Amino acid sequence: MSEVHKFLFEGLPVRGMVVRLTDAWREVLQRRQQGGDPWPQPVRTLMGEMAAAGALMQSNIKFDGALVLQIHGDGPVKLAVAEVQSDLAFRVTAQLDGPVADGDGIEAMLNVNGRGRCAITLDPKNRQPGQQPYQGVVPLYGDQREPLQRLSEVLEHYMLQSEQLDTKLVLAANDEVAAGLLIQRLPVEGVGNLGGERNEDQIGESEDFDRIAMLAATLSADELLSLDVDTLLRRLFWEENLRRFEPMRGELGPRFVCSCSRERVAQMLNSLGREEVESVVAERGEVEVGCEFCGIKYHFDAVDVGELFAPLAAQAPGSASIN
Numbered sequence: 001m002s003e004v005h006k007f008l009f010e011g012l013p014v015r016g017m018v019v020r021l022t023d024a025w026r027e028v029l030q031r032r033q034q035g036g037d038p039w040p041q042p043v044r045t046l047m048g049e050m051a052a053a054g055a056l057m058q059s060n061i062k063f064d065g066a067l068v069l070q071i072h073g074d075g076p077v078k079l080a081v082a083e084v085q086s087d088l089a090f091r092v093t094a095q096l097d098g099p100v101a102d103g104d105g106i107e108a109m110l111n112v113n114g115r116g117r118c119a120i121t122l123d124p125k126n127r128q129p130g131q132q133p134y135q136g137v138v139p140l141y142g143d144q145r146e147p148l149q150r151l152s153e154v155l156e157h158y159m160l161q162s163e164q165l166d167t168k169l170v171l172a173a174n175d176e177v178a179a180g181l182l183i184q185r186l187p188v189e190g191v192g193n194l195g196g197e198r199n200e201d202q203i204g205e206s207e208d209f210d211r212i213a214m215l216a217a218t219l220s221a222d223e224l225l226s227l228d229v230d231t232l233l234r235r236l237f238w239e240e241n242l243r244r245f246e247p248m249r250g251e252l253g254p255r256f257v258c259s260c261s262r263e264r265v266a267q268m269l270n271s272l273g274r275e276e277v278e279s280v281v282a283e284r285g286e287v288e289v290g291c292e293f294c295g296i297k298y299h300f301d302a303v304d305v306g307e308l309f310a311p312l313a314a315q316a317p318g319s320a321s322i323n
Contacts, residue, residue, distance in 0.1 A: 002255060004059050004088070004248040005229045010241040012208040013186040016216075018229050019055045021048070021178040024256040028092060028294070029175060031258075035295030040100040042109060043077060047092045048173025049151045050082035052180035055254045056169075057120070057155075058084040060182065065125040071140070071154075072117045073110030076100050080110070083293075086125065088248065089257035091293040106140060106154065107147040114147070116140035118154050120162075136162035159184070166206065168213035172221035179224045181232075183216045185209040212240070260291040265298045266308055274309040281305050 002024040007016050025048055032038050039047060050069055058067040069082045076098030084090040100109055110116040118140060123133040138158045141147050148154050152169040159167040166185040173179070185206050215236050223232065233242065247253070269277050269287065277300075280287050287300040300308065 001249050001253070003229070003253050004055060005233075005244065006059065006248075007233070007242045007244045009208070009212060009237075010243050012212075013206060014209050014212050015184055015186055016212075016242075017056055017059060017182045018232065019052050019059070019180050019254060020229065021052055021055065021254055022176070024090070024254055025051065025173070025178040026176065027256045032295035035290060035297050037290065037295050039094060039096075041102060042100050042104040043080075043094050043096065044175065045173045046077075046080060046106075046109065046151065047082070047094055048178030049171040049180070050080060051084075051090055051092050051254075052171055052173065052178045053151060053155055053169065054082040054084040054090060055088055056180050056182045058086065058088060059248070060184070061122075062086075063122055063124075065127075066121075066123045068119075068121040068123065070119045070121070071106075071110055071151075072119065073112075074115040075107075075109050075112035076104075077109040084254075085257075088252075088254040090254055091256060091258050093293045095292075105149045106151060107149055111140040111147055114139075114141065118158060120158065138162065166209050166213070168216045170216060170219050170221075170224055172224045174225055177225045181216055181219060181224060183209070183213050212237070256294075258291060258294040258296075260294060260296065262298050265289045266300075269300065269305075270308060274305075277305055277308070 002021045003019070005018045008014070009016070028047075028051070029038070029044065054067060054069045057069070061067070064086050067084045071080045073079065076096055077094055077100065078097045079095040081094070082090060082092045106116075116139070117137055119135055119137045121133050121135040124131065127133075136158065138154070138161050140154055142153070142157060148157065150171075152171045155169055156167050159165050168183040170181040171179070219232070219236060223235070227235065229247075268289070277287060281302050285301070287305065288297055290297040
């Protein structure tokens with residue numbers, strides 16, 4: 001079962017979080033496979049890491065709305081998106097415009113010419129009139145303009161530049177599990193570990209954070225993917241005093257949700273107009289619409305299209321093929 005575990009280091013301005021996406025991540029890949037549009041292995045890894053990172057960040061800020069993690073690329077991957085709602089329902093998608101080779105990383109997939117960008121958008125659920133979503137954007141290279149090769153490095157750089165918070169991230173994904181570990185320095189001012197105002201003077205100056213981040217950095221991708229959370233935390237922080245919170249699982253935890261449906265696709269086709277839709281059917285025999293997020297393809301043949309544009313009282317059952 002997919003889950004999020006939060007914890008604090010007692011007496012220290014450091015917090016942590018572990019996410020494991022299991023059944024939810026496998027559902028994402030299965031639906032793309034069923035839709036006939038599976039991602040190449042490096043893209044699957046990237047999308048799993050983005051889903052895990054998005055769940056970590058959304059759990060961390062308790063934002064009432066959608067957190068959208070986007071990477072705009074200038075390589076074979078033009079766009080990669082992970083969207084996580086406040087209830088931790090998530091979905092991911094990627095747009096490819098060229099071949100991706102085994103072993104390709106961030107630079108080869110998204111930053112070939114140095115123009116790739118990572119954006120994090122917070123879109124409030126109940127946006128007020130005139131209110132715009134908050135968005136922060138960073139390039140896919142470090143302070144010395146060195147290309148960043150891993151998503152974890154990009155997001156650590158984002159948190160330092162945009163939020164002024166020291167952060168250590170370990171991310172990994174395969175075809176069974178997508179997982180992440182987040183360690184973050186908390187502001188010194190305020191009520192201990194529970195928050196407070198930013199203290200930018202403390203950036204890079206917390207020995208406690210540095211020590212714990214070094215311990216987190218010893219975690220390998222294989223360990224992150226294979227160890228249960230209790231074993232993982234004992235392995236890393238056995239000398240530290242952790243205060244752990246109730247895990248977020250099931251309906252309270254991360255899960256894959258896609259809002260696509262045959263009804264929504266039908267509404268979209270209806271908005272295009274009868275003439276345009278029927279011209280596609282005449283040329284191809286049917287209309288095929290694929291969901292960018294889950295990969296499922298919806299098919300409408302001539303009978304379906306006739307029903308779609310027929311007066312309501314005259315409609316008869318049509319075919320209902322969803323592949």
